[in-house]
Amino acid sequence: MTRIDLHILPFVSLLYLLAFLDRVNIANAKSFGLTTDLNLGGVEYNTILTIFFVPYIFFEIPSNMLLKKLSPRLWLSICGIGFGMVMVFQGLTQNYSGILVTRFFLGLFECGMFPGCFYLLGMWYKRSEAQKRFTFFFCSTSLAGAFGGLLASAIGKMDGVRGYSGWRWIFIIEGSLTFIICVGFLFVFPTFPEDAKWLGETERAYIKARLEADLGKNAIERKITFHDTITVLRDPKVLMGGFMYMGLVVPAYGYAYFSPAILATYKYNAIETQLHSVPPWAAAFGFSMLIAASSDLVRHRFAFTVGPICITLAGFAILLNVHNNLHLQYAALFLVCMGTYSAMPVIVCWYNMNLGGHHRRAIGSAWQIGFGNIGGIIATYSFLAKDAPEYRPGICICIGFSCLSAVSCCLYAGLIAWENRRRQKTVRQELSDYEKTELGDLNPAFRYML
Structure with missing residues (x-):
């Protein structure tokens, strides 16, 4: 497994780190005068954040269909090159309209990356060993948050x-870095086991056999059709996965986009705000890996x-009720970041690894991320400047959606437990390989x- 990990995890994790860094660095740029230089007022900053998620909602499923057709190496590398270029252009924008356009295209190029990487990971690992890998990949968000704060505090000194x-240098430098790395990915990024050139035929057969024993036949040769999409989305378990994820997307992006603004209300200057944003992300990384290892250990x-x-x-709850104790308020940010970013990868892994076959996993994973990112739109309008410094409406919205995620997880657990019991009692019919694949x-x- 170590050999597989070394060929897969560093590449997908680095790609996601770059994507998440390019996605949320606008919060760091805001601390260095973006809104002032572009004369943004009212909810224009929030609209800039929102437009990013529109392509996510509509293009996730088509992107995964293209990924299967073109291969992860080619498609995900192209996506990375695209959002790296757009990020550089974002650093050159001169007005509200310009940055609105670049944020839309940033979302368009990034929308296929996240479900595509989860789809790829799911085709390499058994369910009992997947959570640590999924979480390590997902924890790129925590590393990006920590690294982004440190990097922004350094780049921000290039003002002038x-x-x-x-703030322009933040976009230009980070976008250029992404572009260069993703050009290299065209030649080295991993693909599905069936197409991996570094595997021998015996190794390929072994990986295929161990995955079929856990998940059944995956049918990589089978084309995904529009009819497949409709069929998969009729499954209530698949639909529930979208609500599980969306409920946590709201607090996740609420924190990622607005924690610097919240920290700024604690009377820190721009550099201090960026530096204080780092420790919660670092703590989230460690806690997430602990949760993942424990989950794999007990297979639950x-x-x-x-x-x-x-x-x-x-x-x-602390942020909502405590407004005169900065140490406790800062500790509350740790709890929000640690809890949200450790639960999200478990939800995504749990749901994805319970989908069998290439076609159901490609469609199901894209549905979960695409529908879930509606929460990103909600998050961007939850923390408005007029609500500072307490941001009570935004915090209440995050509490509500966190509860939605918890309830959805309970419903999903109930559905699959009921289905397992039903199948246990049902007389099993002999099925052909084709029927098992379908x-x-x-x-x-x-x-x-x-």
Whole structure:
């Protein structure tokens, strides 16, 4: 497994780190005068954040269909090159309209990356060993948050170099770095086991056999059709996955986009704000890996979604009620970040690894991320400047959606537990290989992981 990990995890994690860094660095740029230089007023900054998520909602499923057709190496590298270029252009914008356009295209190029990487990871690992890998990949968000704060505090000191403000250099330098790395990915990024050139035929057959024993036949050769999309989305378990994820997207992006603004209300200057944003992200990384290792150890997911969500709720409860104790308020940001960013990868892994077959996993994973990112739109309008410094409406919205995620997880657990019991009592019919391929996780012999 170590050999597989070394060929897969560093590449997908680095790609996601770059994507998340390019996505949320606008919050760092805001601290260095973006809104002032572009004369943004009212909710224009929030609209800039919102437009990013529009392509996510509509293009996730088509992107995963293209990924399967073109290969992860080619498609995900092209996406990375695209959002790296757009990020550089974002650093050159001169007005509200310009940055609105670049944020839209940033979302367009990034929308296929996240579900595509989860889709790719799911085709390499068994369910019992997947959570640590999914979380390590997802924890790129925590590393990006920590690294982004440190990087922004350094780049922000370039204010005035060649006539550019510090916030422009944040976009230009980070976008250029992404572009260069993703050009290299065209030649080295991983693909599906069936196409991996670094595997021998014996190794390929072994990986295929161990995955079929856990998940059934994956049918990589099968084309995904529009009819498949409609069929998969009729499954209530698939639909529930979208609500599980959306409920945490709101607090996740609420924190990622607005924690610098919240920290600024604690009377820190721009550099101090960026530096104080780093420790919560670092703590979230360590806690997420602990949750993932524990979940894989006991081969259970449900409790490791609801437990961290309760930590998130505790953090928001403190932020809602305490306004005169900076140390406690800062500690609450740790709880929010740790709880949210440790529960999200468990939810995504749990849901994705309970989908059998290439077609059901490609469509299901894209649905979860695409629908879930509606929460990103909600998050961007939750923390408005007029609500500072307490941001009570935004905190209440995050509490409500965190509860939605917890309830959805309970409903999903109930659905799969009921389905497992029903299949256990049903007389199993002999199915052909073709029928098993078509059914995926709907195969009566398949058992969902709780």
